[in-house]
Amino acid sequence: MSEKIIGYIKENGEIVDTQSAPEKVGSEIYFDNSPEALEIIRHSTAHLMAQAIRELYPEAEFFVGPVVDEGFYYDFRTKEKIGEEELKRIEKKMKELAKKRYPIEKYEISRSEAAEKFSGDELKQAVLKNIDSETVSIYRQGEFEDLCRGPHVPDTSFLHNFKLTRVAGAYLGGDENAEMLTRIYGIAFADKESLKEYLKMVEEAKKRDHRKLGSELELFMFDENAGAGLPFWMPKGARLRSRLESILFEAHRRRAYQPVRGPEILKAQMWHTSGHYACYGENMYLTEIDEQEYGIKPMNCIGHILIYKHSVKSYRDLPLKYFEYGVVHRHEKSGVLHGLLRVREFTQDDAHIFCTPEQIKEVVLEVVEFVDAVMKKFDFDYSMEISTKPEKAIGDDEVWETATKALKEALDENGLPYGIDEGGGAFYGPKIDVKITDAIGRKWQCGTIQVDFNLPERFDIEYVAEDNERKRPVMIHRAILGSFERFIAILTEHYAGEFPLFIAPTQVIFVPISQEHSSYASQIAQKLLEMGMDSEIYDRNESLNKRIRMAEKQKVPYVVIVGDAEVENRSVAVRDRRKREQYNLSEEEFMLQLAKQLEEGRI
């Protein structure tokens, strides 16, 4: 890093480089790792990459090379196929070019001149089409010239700390029907240490990958003969999941939700009525039974609506809260499947709350508090976003306004900050999305709270009001975890497999010093089981050290060693993963401690 100025931030927030502004035009951007500096550095690194590619593949044509959240990319087209091996070659060439200290120069030409200049380059023509202004700027470094609005560093010697991270295909302009270009992703920093740190973070994320941990800890599996995107829960994974399910089940019951359950499969007519057939049909699995078409449910709403509708409801029943761990099937495109994060069969922690429009606010507030309790329990930070009425929507503006206002007020009154996604709501109503941030800073969309005026209408559901009139309730769809599959994937990565005791698949592993201490261990194990905790005894014919090592690798909250001293004193020698220390406790103290930690799971 240095005191060198590589650009300025104008008052309007715009970043300009030193090529465009030889004199100071705002606050300086120094060559460091500030967001503004990184934007310039990464943009220039993208150009450096393009220059290297052009040297290695002279006929290469370039589309766009922007800076993104995590680095930069450049989309381009070559005759040759570019694989992972080529990245090293390109990197090497980039280093060479960087050393040459090419000044990065800028000049402006008219649009037509630019069209002329890049006449043989289809991709640059496509870029030009997207530009409004009459003059365009060109950046030049050595032989290489590119149409670009900048900003860039002053010369290529600033660009030493980068890494090309992956190569992938990307559609021209993001259009699925358009040509597929080659995209190379990279990352760059001002200094070497930050690059190293970043690469370490990537390594850490890889270590935490739930697919890797899931198979190491024997939580879940897939079987290619059974089908893609269809998870199997192995005993340990199923233990974890069932703990999570029970904790959340009790949490729902305490909040006056009624458990219900709808069938997995319903006649297609129901899906026509709901609009799913038309709007969501492509993702649904359909089948035929006795010459009638049926659809496997991709959502749980209809079941809950039919249960609601089964008997006449009074205003006194509202808000009525039905919940279900609903197993749903959705046909996701094969390319998007990803461990437990994207599957074709999953279970939602789904609920539908039937209420009057006036009750929306209180109901939403209560759900938001529920979300807060759950996310705090798992040490997640989260943020919320309200999505408002989209162009294509049903229902009166007035009702939309009431509902949106209710959502905003619910959050405001809870002192919860939120963003607004203007026009991002569902066609049937506005919604709040909950985005959580995990232990290593990644964001995930989990819960959602959606106000719906559409389905009550379509299914003609009603309640009897105080004045004996039949009125239409509003439905609020909500999920807190989203799905058990996705949430457990996120939890696994969040905790790096070291789950808190109240959801850990195994709470304790006992390591008896020798065979004769096993029975003492199994006595405690039985007591734990009766308290609702699982333990294992590692008393196989292996060395003590080996068994401790195996136990530690399981990432359980407690590894407990028992030998002569422990049997004699009815005590345990604890290796506490949570506190990362070793200590001795009496059996009773240990039990109490565990019971207390199990109770911490209460939401």
Added chain:
RNA sequence: GCUGAUGUAGCUCAGUCGGUCGGAGCACCUGAUUCGUAAUCAGGAGGUCACGGGUUCGAAUCCCGUCAUCAGCUCCA
């Protein structure tokens, strides 16, 4: 779904130019060892080289198709 890559034992991975190449470590099984805080020793068993075709005297190896996985595009809980 699209583009590219990959698929060898339960897991991680060697396997050159098509010809003693069916290999290693871990895990598993058996025996010895009975141990005080992260790998005791010895032996053994395990594979339709993803699946199906093709080329060839000969295929884990080359070609085609299918399935699955990975990265990305697009999409979503």
